[in-house]
Each structure stands twice: as C-alpha cells, then as structure tokens.
Amino acid sequence: MSYVIAVAGKGGTGKTTFSAISVSWLVRNTGKAVLAVDADSNANLDLALGTRAEKTIGSIREYLTDNIKNLPAGMSKETWVEMLLQQALVEEKGFDLVSMGRPEGPGCYCYLNNIFRRYLDIMTGNYDYVVMDNEAGMEHLSRRTTTGVNVMFISSDPSVRGVETALRIRDLARELKLNIARMALVVTRVRNGLPDNLRSIAEGANLEIAGAVPDDDTVRDYDEAGKALSELPESSPARRAVEEILAAHVKTGSGGG
Numbered sequence: 370m371s372y373v374i375a376v377a378g379k380g381g382t383g384k385t386t387f388s389a390i391s392v393s394w395l396v397r398n399t400g401k402a403v404l405a406v407d408a409d410s411n412a413n414l415d416l417a418l419g420t421r422a423e424k425t426i427g428s429i430r431e432y433l434t435d436n437i438k439n440l441p442a443g444m445s446k447e448t449w450v451e452m453l454l455q456q457a458l459v460e461e462k463g464f465d466l467v468s469m470g471r472p473e474g475p476g477c478y479c480y481l482n483n484i485f486r487r488y489l490d491i492m493t494g495n496y497d498y499v500v501m502d503n504e505a506g507m508e509h510l511s512r513r514t515t516t517g518v519n520v521m522f523i524s525s526d527p528s529v530r531g532v533e534t535a536l537r538i539r540d541l542a543r544e545l546k547l548n549i550a551r552m553a554l555v556v557t558r559v560r561n562g563l564p565d566n567l568r569s570i571a572e573g574a575n576l577e578i579a580g581a582v583p584d585d586d587t588v589r590d591y592d593e594a595g596k597a598l599s600e601l602p603e604s605s606p607a608r609r610a611v612e613e614i615l616a617a618h619v620k621t622g623s624g625g626g
C-alpha cells in the first residue's frame with residue numbers, strides 16, 4: 370500500500386512549492402519509491418522538480434478517444450492503453466512523475482475512463498509514497514476511486530479569506546466523502562509566525578494546524594530564475610519549515626505520522 374500525501378488549497382498559495390519540497394524530502398529521507406502526481410490541469414510541478422512532462426494522462430486520453438478505431442493489429446485495447454500511458458511516466462533520479470493534464474470532458478468515454486482509473490490505481494500502488502499536487506477544485510481527487518489519502522495538507526495564504534477557503538475545501542472533501550485520513554492546514558508566506566486570529570479561526574472550526582511556512586526570498590529567486598524548488602538550499606526558511614511539517618505528519622521508517 371502506498372502512503373499518499375495530497376496538497377490542496379486556493380490558487381497561488383504554495384501548493385506546488387510544498388509538493389516539490391515534499392518529493393525531494395521523501396527521496397532523501399526514505400530511499401523508497403516516490404511518485405509525484407501533478408493533478409493540476411495547469412501543470413507545473415515538473416518544472417518545480419527540475420524536469421519536463423511532455424505528455425499528460427489527459428492528452429493520451431484524447432489521443433485514444435480519437436484513435437480508438439486504429440488499434441494496432443493483434444493488440445488488445447487494454448494493452449494499448451497501458452503502453453500509451455506508460456509514455457506519460459517521467460522517470461527521474463529517485464522519483465517518477467506523472468501529469469494528469471485536463472480532466473475527462475463531458476463526452477465521457479466510459480470504457481476508456483474505467484481502464485484509465487484501474488491503470489492509475491495499479492500504477493500508484495507500485496510506489497511507497499505518492500505526492501499529489503492538486504488544484505483547488507480537487508477535480509482529480511474526487512475521481513480517485515479506490516485509493517485513499519493518508520494526509521492532505523491544505524495550504525492558505527496568511528489571510529482570513531485564505532483560511533476560510535481552506536475550511537471550505539475541508540468541508541467539500543467531507544461532503545464528497547473522499548477517503549482522506551487526516552487533513553491539516555499549512556499557512557504559507559507568513560511574515561512573523563502564524564497570526565493569532567488565523568490560528569483561532571482554524572481551531573474554532575476544528576481544522577488541525579500543521580504549521581506555517583515563512584515568506585522566503587529564496588523561493589521567489591528560484592522561481593524567477595526557473596530553478597527547481599526541489600533543490601532549494603538547506604538554509605531556505607521555507608524548505609526548513611515544510612520539512613519540519615513533513616517530519617511531524619508523514620509516516621516514515623523513522624517516525625512522524
């Protein structure tokens with residue numbers, strides 16, 4: 370069974386930054402198989418991890434839908450789908466990456482979608498850790514059928530509106546009956562620790578607070594230069610804060626969770 374970490378939250382609140390730091394932390398600290406899933410249709414986790422995903426699950430689905438009649442001779446549909454999906458997997462040193470791309474459109478080709486889901490479940494099951502960088506709408510999460518999420522970090526900027534959005538995401542996840550064992554708030558880009566009023570709002574609504582990530586020029590500089598956030602130096606306050614949160618919330622051989 371893989372241990373699944375999901376990152377959700379309002380746009381621009383540091384989900385991809387958190388995800389990229391998580392992937393490199395897991396690679397360094399566990400030595401286990403790690404899969405990064407870019408579940409944001411406006412994908413950019415690949416860049417944050419210093420790589421490129423040329424194909425997405427979505428683009429392959431579209432290709433298949435258009436070419437379902439051109440199945441190579443002697444090949445079953447299932448084998449063909451698996452072969453094509455394999456092309457969406459980017460293999461890097463220490464981790465693999467898959468980009469979901471655009472979600473299924475309204476013209477549902479159910480047969481294909483079922484193969485896709487089953488295959489994705491099998492694929493993610495092959496890894497010890499899965500890190501999913503989500504979009505605020507949680508489109509992809511709500512489509513995951515069998516596998517659960519061990520911990521979902523909900524990111525927020527240091528604002529009342531941000532924390533209220535985080536609460537709505539928590540409530541939506543509950544409403545959709547998503548299989549998520551634990552949800553916790555991460556307030557990013559704080560200037561002087563976690564503001565008291567934001568702490569009170571989260572506590573008053575029974576949302577666990579995982580921690581706060583300081584506003585960090587290193588992150589900005591790296592993004593500006595297009596450098597991988599997974600390579601942030603150990604001196605980066607944001608990296609340190611994220612790693613502390615991970616150490617306290619993620620189950621590894623050496624504790625946490």
Ligand SMILES: Nc1ncnc2c1ncn2[C@@H]1O[C@H](COP(=O)(O)OP(=O)(O)OP(=O)(O)O)[C@@H](O)[C@H]1O
Nearest residue numbers: 380381382383384385386583584585588589592607
């Ligand atoms: N701790 C931080 N300190 C300073 N800047 C940060 C920090 N975290 C993120 N940023 C900046 O905020 C912006 C958004 O970060 P990021 O892409 O990680 O957020 P996101 O939630 O994934 O956004 P989106 O919703 O667009 O996918 C980036 O320009 C990044 O450089």
Ligand SMILES: [Mg+2]
Nearest residue numbers: 384385409502
């Ligand atoms: Mg992002």
